[in-house]
Amino acid sequence: MTIYSGYIRQPHYYETDQMSIIHHSNYIRWFEEARVDILNFLNLPYQKIEESGIIVPVLEVSCQYKEMIRYGDTIRIDVFVEKYTGTRLDFCYEIRDTNECLLTTGTSKHCFLNKETQRLVQLKKTVPEFHKIFAEYAQLQNKIHEK
Template sequence: MFTTETEIAVRYAETDKMGVVYHANYLIWCEVARTDFIEKAGFSYADMEKEGIISPVLNINLNYRCSVTYPEKVRVRSWIESYSKIRTVYGYKIVKEDGSIAADGTSTHVLIKKGSDRPLRLDRCFPDWHAKYLELNQQ
């Protein structure tokens, strides 16, 4: 399975008074890792958006396992959990420096034309991207 790792240095601003990372920041880390995954696969959200197409989140699920504190570093592992022409589910695992799992989960995405709510097929909009995702999903 094609998996990427993105290092995140915990910023002080991401923590509460106890120095523990606020839970919503994990979602941002997943977005950073997903963008990195897409770039390492050879594509970019920016190019997609130039075509007037966006990829909203339909669902996100995170399971919090243990706290992350300032000034730790974490690695966010990302991969394709499942893929179809309409929907992509990305998997995430947030791993602390000691190897423990801080959180894991998935996010589900579709493509839509900006200003529309109707899903588009990746194979029709971006055939190269579709072919690469089929390949990566089978690894």
Template sequence: MSLFSETKLRVRYAETDQMGIVYHSNYLIWFEVGRTELFRNLGLPYTVFEEQGLSLAVVEASCRYRQPAKYDDELVVYTRLEKFTSRIIKFSYQVMMEDILLTDGKTSHVFLNKEGRVADVRKYRVWKEVATKIPSLKI
């Protein structure tokens, strides 16, 4: 299994500002789409975590805007899993149009339990499944 995904999307009119350029916050939404697809491609849709009482909270996000995207552009969000521990997950992203890098960024997340406290995912059933999909983890 790859710890990398490619997600294709087309810029919708509603994602642009009055100048016809993608509004900056939409890139963070596209990052979320990318990491959701990465997990889904690993056979671990986000619902698997939710069913066990876990959620992922964004604790840090960065985004560097290099070139603008515009309405109807065809883009690819490249998402890479950079770090996965029992409490923290980190991702990096690149938003490309053909061979042009438009935006790159990173996000860091922590696992939370139902009470909203940081959780150790090793204490949940899903950990064994995660560890089989991500070879660098230990059961």
């Protein structure tokens, strides 16, 4: 298993304000785009998760703006599994420019629910192959960040 290399993006003009600065509301959308991308990277696209009868709602999201991002910039959104428990999946995000300057950080917290009952599920019991992927990837990321 390899580490996700990040989601590369160029802001669109419609995402800016009058000063060509990215409007703050777009960062949450960008986090979602990057989250979808890392799930695809892990071969666990939302479609596959939902077809298994599981949904992954957002419980909480945060964003800290450190530097402005402007129209025309190229950014990379790094996504890390901050915490995985089998019922919860928390991500953290770092947005960097091409010079590796940290521009924005954020988090999102999620849980796994049965699509029909809306009840919390334990992936280890419900879909063990998904649990194995999330657990192994979280462990791999933790080893790399400890170095």
